[in-house]
Amino acid sequence: MAKSIEELAAAIRVADEFWNHYTNGDKTTARFHLFRAIIELVNGSAAFEAQQLDECYVTSSELADKVAFLANAKPATYNSGRLNQEYKLLLERLDALQPSLEQAAKKLGLDVIPVIHKEANAGGQGKQSIYRLLATKVNTSELNIKSSAEEQSASSDPNKISYYIESLPKLPVWTRWLQNINMTKHRWKMVLFTMSPIVLIIICAIIFQLSSFKLIEPQILTYLTVFTMWYVGLFLLCFRYLIDALNNNITTLPEMMLPLNLRSAVLQYELNEPGSDNGRIKQLTIKVFAAKCPICGYRVDIKSVGLPFRTRLIGVCNNNPIEHRYTFDFTTQQGTKLS
Ligand SMILES: [Zn+2]
Incomplete structure (x- = not known):
């Protein structure tokens, strides 16, 4: 899905932009710690710096450590089963939040959003699965959002506020x-x-x-x-x-x-x-x-x-x-x- 390291870098910027403006109460749940963990680990990885797109992934044990760190939990809390469970919850939530991610992309003038994908590892790392950060193209031209320059001037004025529409969680x-x-x-x-x-x-x-x-x-x-x-x-x-x-x-x-x-x-x-x-x-x-x-x-x-x-x-x-x-x-x- 990410064809180049530039696309992946763009997806990371979009993820950061989305994260900075995301204020829903579930921001501190484990599924979103997983989200942050993947973004931060890929962003800080040697493979990303060396522009080795195929090597830009995170193993489940690396991920488990990072999620536990972000959640202030013991390292053993997130075994691969628990991680997989949170991964599924995160996918569901990101699916629902796609409009917000697209808005973040549009605001930065980019046309990709981050996607997280789990695969079974073919390499020799035991039973570990690997998690990849991917970028998927979106059409942001139809979104009616102000340019970032306008947004900046609005947000610097403490008397003006801009509302955005958030995707709906599952209703009763x-x-x-x-x-x-x-x-x-x-x-x-x-x-x-x-x-x-x-x-x-x-x-x-x-x-x-x-x-x-x-x-x-x-x-x-x-x-x-x-x-x-x-x-x-x-x-x-x-x-x-x-x-x-x-x-x-x-x-x-x-x-x-x-x-x-x-x-x-x-x-x-x-x-x-x-x-x-x-x-x-x-x-x-x-x-x-x-x-x-x-x-x-x-x-x-x-x-x-x-x-x-x-x-x-x-x-x-x-x-x-x-x-x-x-x-x-x-x-x-x-x-x-x-x-
Ligand atoms: Zn306030």
Whole structure:
């Protein structure tokens, strides 16, 4: 995959760029120690310096030592079985993070991203397998990211913040149905479901009007009232975000709908271009927006903090959630510091 030592060097630069901006909570897990270990070992190897592409690999014992060092663990912690397990987890995670890696490549003006590959060693090193760092070509021309010069000027201003979209981790079962609902197909179902409490209240009111003509038994009216109250209450408790999303095109999902390692995600109605034949709303999606705090460098998550911002979504720093707050415009992915 890496055709030349230059491509491999580019992949290492992309990996470093990605790493410096990666702020997710799983950054300190063993799978990412494995990621760092391979990058650092290959980058510092004699084969890499001597431009011997075929020799740029890491044996599992070298890797195990380095991972244990990065994880502050005993050297024996990572036997080849454990290493293989972490390797598989890392591959899954890097697959999901491909958009972030492509963004890092684009930012540096490069067209490769790093890939890690394990092979059985044919050479005479006993039963050890070897891990290679490879580079794979990507098409970064379509990515809409500012040039590094613009990015620099933005990041040097502590009052301005740029958000980026992070790939979604695996969502809980009760959240997955909301992922990418095609609104051309399911428009009426979604609108009717979102509006169902109001529809039910209107039906109730009509039936109460009819009851003045003595057409309906009082007991049925009691059942109906109790049912309506339960339904509306439950709906507001469980699906309130659907109403907010329909009103504002974007809202945050309640924490119980997110996986444990994720602090915030938004539910967004993506719109068609103005004047499109397919109606206004294209689809309902879940996205994770995040940023690096320009003041302290910690991760900024999108939150709905309530008063005094009411339904407004803002960026809140994990390090100083009171003072480091930023506006959040999902259309431009930019924001400024709130005073
Ligand atoms: Zn901060």
